[in-house]
Amino acid sequence: MEPAETLELQCALAWPPVTGRWLGTWWFRAAGGFTGRANTALAIGDPGVPVTEALERVCEFAHSHGLEPAVQAVQHGPVERALAARGWVPNVAHEAGHEVSVLVGPLGGPAETARILGEPTPGWWELCAGTTEPSEAQRHVLTTAPALGYGVVEAGTETVGAVRAAVVDDVLHVSRLAVAPAYRRKGLAADLMAAAGAWAGARGATRCALQVSVANAPALALYHRLGFTEHHRYRYWVPATPACEDRSP
Known part of the structure; x- marks a missing residue:
């Protein structure tokens, strides 16, 4: 390690x-x-x-x-x-x-319905940043990295799940995972993680890392189910x- x-x-x-x-x-x-x-x-x-x-x-x-x-x-x-x-x-x-x-785990994949886009959409911004008109700082932080993908799950014309995927060296860094309230507990979060993993694996990543507040029990439970373990805090x-x-x- x-x-x-x-x-x-x-x-x-x-x-x-x-x-x-x-x-x-x-x-x-x-x-x-x-x-x-x-x-x-x-x-x-x-x-x-x-x-x-x-x-x-x-x-x-x-x-x-x-x-x-x-x-x-x-x-x-x-x-x-x-x-x-x-x-x-x-x-x-x-x-x-x-x-x-700070958790580390497998890449996972393939996905069933989630897909990774090359550019963020208004629906992605809405879920991941809470706005369709991001500030300069939001746009810079969320759209700058060596390799970036914008994961979405769509229901018709509505974006109901989203995630940010960035690859640095051999590490997939996942952030901003979000699912619309009406679509939670349907496996969309796991599917977004799978899509991010498959996308990152094709770009040289071998593992995934993410950061979660220790107070966020639902997120920690999800990632533990997906095989993640704590690396450090x-x-x-x-x-x-x-x-x-x-x-x-």
């Missing part, structure tokens, strides 16, 4: 920010506030400077993009210990859940006031 940091980077490359900056192997990210993953510093490995200085730069970068400073770190890893020692705390107020399980951390004040004039 590869280190958690390796898989974290592959997942991050499948979910690119609008603006990014590297500090050693730490990646500062900003995307107009659209998702925690695209608006935090991915703190893996060595920033190349003392951690205290690295965190000061995290704060400066976040403030320069109108964001509250936050760090994404592998749970129980050395970065978490360094964060705690410098007055940072887990962001328990994070709306989508501050503790996330990460958490979002924020500075305790006034450890990271905005110093801009």
Whole structure:
């Protein structure tokens, strides 16, 4: 099994920010506030400077993009210990859940009704982003990656299921899996996963990875049924006031 940091980077490359900056192997990210993953510093490995200085730069970068400073770190890893020692705390107020399980599993396939498109449709946007008019940040994050596919299940002219599939190296990264309420518990989520797996396998992927809040019990149950297991967890951390004040004039 590869280190958690390796898989974290592959997942991050499948979910690119609008603006990014590297500090050693730490990646500062900003995307107009659209998702925690695209608006935090991915703190893996060595920033190349003392951690205290690295965190000061995290704060400066976040403030320069109108964001509250936050760090994404592998749970129980050395970065978490360094964060705690410098007055940072887990962001328990994070709306989508501050503790996330990273799961790995088989590609699956073939699909019965789901198919993978080369471009997102209005119905895909509606299910995956909650709008048919995505913001610049939403459009960038969701339509940028080395290889992308947009999974859909359609009932007549209506899109009733959707998923985003991205391939980085040999990993299929799945996100934004959604099924319209009236069509749930009909196997559409599993079929979307199968379609994504078959599509990714044809593009060199050998396994699948995804990220789910530990509080999302229905999603975790679905993925466990599909053969996924937990690889590791990460958490979002924020500075305790006034450890990271905005110093801009």
